[in-house]
Structures are given as structure tokens and as C-alpha cells.
Amino acid sequence: DLDSAMPTRKNPVDYSPEACPPEFAKAFLVGDGPYFKLEPSYDVWSLGMALYELSTATTFFSxxxxxQITKVLRDPEFKPDTSQVPDDKLRDLIDSCLQRDPKKRPSITQILLHPYFLTTGFGPFSF
Incomplete structure (x- = not known):
């Protein structure tokens, strides 16, 4: 969502609920959104949502x-069902990106080194 792109650890100006992580949705729902600092783990969640949509031609929130989306994301029981993703390695990558706990989400480097990218012709990457 380039209209609301912001540097890491800055305050957001807007958000797209379809791609925002649960912790960010929760902050907006309780009114802390403008004071919430952006983290790289948010981009990882958004990437997981984008990969899901690209691979299934659908969204979690149609x-x-x-x-309503913000409330779903805030629900601690919400776990995206990725069973419709046709490729096992891609499903594993998406599942790792959509971890509710931001500390459990992979870094961008870990994503690039994931077996999905290493076996699809995109890799290997060198850093």
C-alpha cells in the first residue's frame, strides 16, 4: 500500500486491514494506531497475505x-487457513510469514533462503 508507506519504526498514517498483522490491527482498534511504531515483521505478515492471495486467487477476508477485518485479526483464535495453497513449500513459507507472534516470523533473509525460493528458479541468493 504505497500511499501509506512509512520508514521502519515510524508512526503510521494509515493502514490496509487486509494486509496488516494482528498486533497492528489491535493497536488501531483500541486507538493506539497513531502511536504504534512500524516493524519489519509487519512487512513479513503482509508478504504472507500477498503470497496467499496470489497463489489462491482469493483473500482471507472477502x-x-x-x-470486521480488524476484529477478526484481533481475535486470538484467528489463524489463516492456508490449506488452499497448492504448493507445499509455498504453503510452509506463507504459514511462517503469518505467525501471530511477530517474533516467530522469519526475516527477509530467511524468506529468501526458504526452500520455496531456492527451488523455484529464484535462488540461490548471495548476501
């Missing part, structure tokens, strides 16, 4: 309003 026909839901931004407010």
Missing part, C-alpha cells in the same frame, strides 16, 4: 468491511 466481503468483510475494514472494521
Amino acid at each position: 466481503r468483510k468491511s475494514p472494521e
